[in-house]
Amino acid sequence: MGSPSFAEYLHVSKELMHVFILLILAWVLIGLSRSLVRVFRNYMHTRISSAEEGRRVETLARVFRYTSTAAISLVAGMLALSVIGVSIAPFLGAAGVVGVAVGFGAQNLIKDYFNGFFMLVENQIRQGDVVEVCGKTGVVEDITLR
Structure with missing residues (x-):
């Protein structure tokens, strides 16, 4: 039972790099989805005529932002586990x-x-x-x- 070889260290570092890239990609996708929701919300605010409709748009924007963040995070977590061999x-x-x-x-x-x-x-x-x-x-x- 000797010390790990360089090839084993290289393999582990590649897996960690893949996980790191995956997490960065998930972070970018979450930011992009939030930006898209913000653009949609701003677009809808230019089309509405009452404060009541504005509150409705805000509520729907919150729902879509939460749902997209949860879905992206869940998929990224599952992919990260898969990459490290779990x-x-x-x-x-x-x-x-x-x-x-x-x-x-x-x-x-x-x-x-x-x-x-x-x-x-x-x-x-x-x-x-x-x-x-x-x-x-x-x-x-x-x-x-x-």
Whole structure:
């Protein structure tokens, strides 16, 4: 059991360099996606006529920015693990099982987020609207996904 050879050090350094490049690429892609969301948001602000629509655009921009950042980070993490030789198949299998369990457990929460997203996109309810829910009447002050 001797000391590692130069070839082994070279192999490890190549893997680390690939991971480093992958992380830089992910960082650039996250920055690019945020810039695209910002450009879209600014473009939409030039097309809207009310402050209410502006708040709606801001909410949608936040959702898209978060979703793109999470997706890019997840893919980059899986690729980095793959590059250094860690099999991602067990992670994906475990994620599937956990996803099913969380899906059943948080079914109402997930349903609320999807309903909130579609309410925002379809503009079903607006700030300032008077609503009645379960016999209670009130004014909509803020709209979020949940």
